[in-house]
Amino acid sequence: xxxxxxxxxxxxxxxxxxxxxxxxxxxxxxxxxxxxxxxxxxxxxxxxxxxxxxxxxxxxxxxxxxxxxxxxxxxxxxxxxxxxxxxx
Numbered sequence: 001x002x003x004x005x006x007x008x009x010x011x012x013x014x015x016x017x018x019x020x021x022x023x024x025x026x027x028x029x030x031x032x033x034x035x036x037x038x039x040x041x042x043x044x045x046x047x048x049x050x051x052x053x054x055x056x057x058x059x060x061x062x063x064x065x066x067x068x069x070x071x072x073x074x075x076x077x078x079x080x081x082x083x084x085x086x087x088x
Contacts, residue, residue, distance in 0.1 A: 003057060010049055018042035059088055 021038025
């Protein structure tokens with residue numbers, strides 16, 4: 001549930017940066033097309049945050065595979081090998 005709420009917060013942030021960012025100055029691309037820097041910044045924010053959160057998803061899935069649950073209280077009482085702790 002935490003992961004879903006965390007990821008759903010990216011959509012309003014994307015819109016806030018894209019709509020209310022700094023003045024829309026031009027940023028030239030390879031084809032000569034110019035895009036707004038705030039639109040470019042909103043895409044970069046979205047992609048970088050999504051890439052970072054994929055590692056969090058992999059960690060949650062790994063914990064689930066090791067313990068069989070996503071309940072934090074049960075995870076804290078279960079034994080996780082030192083090698084698995086290193087991977088996480």
